[in-house]
Amino acid sequence: MLDFGSSLFDLAVFREMESGRKVYMDFNRNPLAVPGDQAFDLARLDSDVHVYLEKSGALLDKPIDRLKRMNPLSIELYKQYKVDIEKHPLLFAMNNQHMNGGLAVDIWGQTSLNGCYAIGEASGTHGVTRPGGSALNAGQVFGTRCAEHIASKTFAEPAKLDATVAIADGVLHVQATLKEMSPIKPSAIKREVQARMSDFAGMICKADHIASALQDAKKLTQSTRS
Secondary structure, X not given: OOOOOOHHHHHHHHHHHHOOOOEEEOOOOOOOOOOOOOOOOHHHOOHHHHHHHHHOOOOOOOHHHHHHHHOHHHHHHHHHOOOOOOOOOEEEOXXXXXXXXXXXXXXXXXXXXXXXXXXXXXXOOOOOXXXXXXXXXXXXXXXXXXXXXXXXXOOOOOOOOOHHHHHHHHHHHHHHHOOOOOOOOHHHHHHHHHHHHHHHOOOOOOHHHHHHXXXXXXXXXXXXXX
């Protein structure tokens, strides 16, 4: 993985999931050696990793022991969801939030679309070389920079509206849109949209698939309006 970063692992997990198989993380044993290599040994870790574990007091035999020392609350969290990783492997999945990249932004978090900003995992600031654990800080920093950039702009004074009238108009608009006898159920729409996003807007996207998914999304939109 050294030449590819974590992306190689992401792609491997994605391929297994796409094939209908499941991937598990087993904290109760160390990684098996690839053919021809030596058995796993903490002494063979990169110096920065070794120092990090040493300073954390986590140069321990098994992954579960190291996790107990460094993040014991995570073990308890899984137990709350009926998963005891001290006894059983943990089912692992590649979620879309693990993707590296996103919308291109400048140093203020502004995209090429005027007035549109993106931060965190929606922006292109999270790359494969991003230090682990910095995601929250990056979101906080860019959130502040976005606010500063927006505050520095001069906007025309918005027309004053009667709040009561505006709310009443909004309610009438919603009521006019709702169709109580519609055969299309919100739960079905939700499932369809989620499935399409997972299948065609995940970490690997193909141009022809995206075009087809766009047409399906347009059909769904039209069906909800007819």
